[in-house]
Amino acid sequence: MEHDFFFPAAPGSLPSGDGYFGAFGGRFVPQALVAAIDQVAAEYERAKADPAFVARFEDLLAHYVGRPSALTEAHRFAEHAGGARIFLKREDLNHTGSHKVNNALGQALLAQRMGKTRVIAETGAGSHGVATATACALTGLSCTVYMGETDMRRQAVNVARMELLGAEVVPVTSGSRTLKDAINETFRDWVARTGDTHYLFGTVAGPHPFPAMIRDFQRVIGVEARRQLLERTGRLPDAAIACVGGGSNAIGLFHAFLDDPVRLIGCEAAGRGVGSGEHAASLTAGEPGVLHGSRSYVLQDDEGQIVEAWSISAGLDYPGVGPEHAHLHTSGRAEYRPVTDDEAMHAFRLLARTEGIVPAIESAHALAGALQVGTELGPDALVLVNLSGRGDKDMDTATAHFGLEAAR
Amino acid sequence: MSGNLKLLTDTLARARQEGRAALVTYLPAGFPSVDGGIDAILATVDAGADVVEVGLPHSDPVLDGPVIQTADDIALRGGVRIADVLRTVREVHAATGTPVLVMSYWNPVSRYGVERFARELAAAGGAGCVLPDLPVAESAQWRRQAAEHDLATVFVVAPSSTDEHLAETVAAGTGFVYASALMGVTGARESVDEAAAVLTRRLRTLTDLPVCVGMGVANARQAADVAAFADGVIVGSALVATLLDGDRDALTRLTAELAAGVRPGYPASAVPRFSTAR
Ligand SMILES: Cc1ncc(COP(=O)(O)O)c(C=O)c1O
Numbered sequence: 142m143e144h145d146f147f148f149p150a151a152p153g154s155l156p157s158g159d160g161y162f163g164a165f166g167g168r169f170v171p172q173a174l175v176a177a178i179d180q181v182a183a184e185y186e187r188a189k190a191d192p193a194f195v196a197r198f199e200d201l202l203a204h205y206v207g208r209p210s211a212l213t214e215a216h217r218f219a220e221h222a223g224g225a226r227i228f229l230k231r232e233d234l235n236h237t238g239s240h241k242v243n244n245a246l247g248q249a250l251l252a253q254r255m256g257k258t259r260v261i262a263e264t265g266a267g268s269h270g271v272a273t274a275t276a277c278a279l280t281g282l283s284c285t286v287y288m289g290e291t292d293m294r295r296q297a298v299n300v301a302r303m304e305l306l307g308a309e310v311v312p313v314t315s316g317s318r319t320l321k322d323a324i325n326e327t328f329r330d331w332v333a334r335t336g337d338t339h340y341l342f343g344t345v346a347g348p349h350p351f352p353a354m355i356r357d358f359q360r361v362i363g364v365e366a367r368r369q370l371l372e373r374t375g376r377l378p379d380a381a382i383a384c385v386g387g388g389s390n391a392i393g394l395f396h397a398f399l400d401d402p403v404r405l406i407g408c409e410a411a412g413r414g415v416g417s418g419e420h421a422a423s424l425t426a427g428e429p430g431v432l433h434g435s436r437s438y439v440l441q442d443d444e445g446q447i448v449e450a451w452s453i454s455a456g457l458d459y460p461g462v463g464p465e466h467a468h469l470h471t472s473g474r475a476e477y478r479p480v481t482d483d484e485a486m487h488a489f490r491l492l493a494r495t496e497g498i499v500p501a502i503e504s505a506h507a508l509a510g511a512l513q514v515g516t517e518l519g520p521d522a523l524v525l526v527n528l529s530g531r532g533d534k535d536m537d538t539a540t541a542h543f544g545l546e547a548a549r
Numbered sequence: 550m551s552g553n554l555k556l557l558t559d560t561l562a563r564a565r566q567e568g569r570a571a572l573v574t575y576l577p578a579g580f581p582s583v584d585g586g587i588d589a590i591l592a593t594v595d596a597g598a599d600v601v602e603v604g605l606p607h608s609d610p611v612l613d614g615p616v617i618q619t620a621d622d623i624a625l626r627g628g629v630r631i632a633d634v635l636r637t638v639r640e641v642h643a644a645t646g647t648p649v650l651v652m653s654y655w656n657p658v659s660r661y662g663v664e665r666f667a668r669e670l671a672a673a674g675g676a677g678c679v680l681p682d683l684p685v686a687e688s689a690q691w692r693r694q695a696a697e698h699d700l701a702t703v704f705v706v707a708p709s710s711t712d713e714h715l716a717e718t719v720a721a722g723t724g725f726v727y728a729s730a731l732m733g734v735t736g737a738r739e740s741v742d743e744a745a746a747v748l749t750r751r752l753r754t755l756t757d758l759p760v761c762v763g764m765g766v767a768n769a770r771q772a773a774d775v776a777a778f779a780d781g782v783i784v785g786s787a788l789v790a791t792l793l794d795g796d797r798d799a800l801t802r803l804t805a806e807l808a809a810g811v812r813p814g815y816p817a818s819a820v821p822r823f824s825t826a827r
Contacts, residue, residue, distance in 0.1 A: 167687055172707050329612075329734045333734065443660070444657055446657065
């Protein structure tokens, strides 16, 4: 089949049949969920090979999302990065304002194929919640989104958007009241209602097949960017950079370059500094463990209790990371570096002032990484950055952080 | 030192001989404190528990409802450690001779060291583990250690499990099979679902392992309903709730009522909920 926007990984690529990327992945879930997860895996395999599914999905990606997303050269921003050339993959220009919509639409169509009538999802920044609420409004599925109370406060605009789109937003008050706890609560809902409900997971973590399936829905980012960059510059980038929460936008960017001589660099949220204990840098500072259904790197104590994460960005504020990133980290194929709140907020404002683009604070972590990497590589370097989302949702946080006029 | 799998098996067999179901109680270790938790568990044994499950509190108890989440939270904020869980097992078993299982999410066991955990649990006199988020496919390492140390591996199955999964699970499990009475997380419910009886009947065609039913059982009437078809009745949240209310007498009273409920002659629901010969 000729594909325009849907590029599942080639047969034979990881994960293995039981969902492992090297030592990471698998499926650590209660028996009560196994049948539902098996159904997702089987239906995804069928859908992937079904021209009708592919045609419908690609039609939506073209005419609803607006793919392909632009590739923008950031000339003035690059002056602050040692003069390297920097290109931005503009997932912020997608309908709903982030890369999350690629996955939400794919899974909503899958939910319909499975005869499900209700979709549930977790959200941190609200980007995945908004994308899911949007996909459900479009396809006529009922939608419930679990969101930590802390995140509902810092991403209030997205809560209103979800409600306007017809979704029910349920505040989660357990634990740290952020993304991790929202995922727990969504799993609790699913265990009780697998019959009519699909859990539309938002990132490349969770039990097999979610990490592989969601990666496939996001692979378009890297495939498009690779093609666009070759057309525009005649060469591959020296580095491809993305922020990493659970890791979906990063794996979507990286995967097309796995076999190329391109450095793959993931930027984790270092919050107030990795040494401060208040961060979300699971690969930099975590250890292998099981969280939310798969084995990966996790922030945990010496007895396997999960430690609360911190980041100024709700979408990166998560103590785990997808298993494929854990594998790329241990194999050395990708590098992961911590980026602090302050570094991210500096890059956030810099992009706004040099390029007229307000990025999501999540994406600003990748931009901060690009400033470092560009400086390290020098003026001949070509750097590709995934701009995973737009920053409208982050105005309250930015206002408070910079002490802008509106805060007075 | 070997674990007490045989004690567990014998205890369940004795209840069956007596023509009744066994009462299996669940309380988390370290709740409301380590010593307070040990006292509470001892009280349930005094009041008629045949088997006890000691919960290993976890930061992310995805299969638990609000009651056990709150108890786990209190235990963790009180600083409970795995050593305290093992001490709870040791003291309860030493004082009562009752089979004691640990119920734990997989990450703490995996992080502590599977071999180390099995060895120390056996040394404490433990009878085995219930591991609710460890499916059979991921369980080989644990089962090797369990076999080595004479510990039970209790898998949890659910009404949604396919026949294939059930067969695979009963083949791998030891001690008993934990049949979830409903689709959902732990927590008391108004009534016990018919699904529990159907699931138990499906399991009977596959295995001679005892079938214990849990999730949602909250009172003696429900225990009697379940005892009509299962080998054991597992009660957790309803007991934990009495302690959250700070009512130790209620804990003892409820356990005694449940112990009556699992014995013959206790009046079942007015409207029989199940048609379920053993
Ligand atoms: C714009 C944006 N980028 C990135 C992320 C992080 O998610 P992931 O690592 O799965 O791409 C989020 C999460 O909410 C987001 O909203």
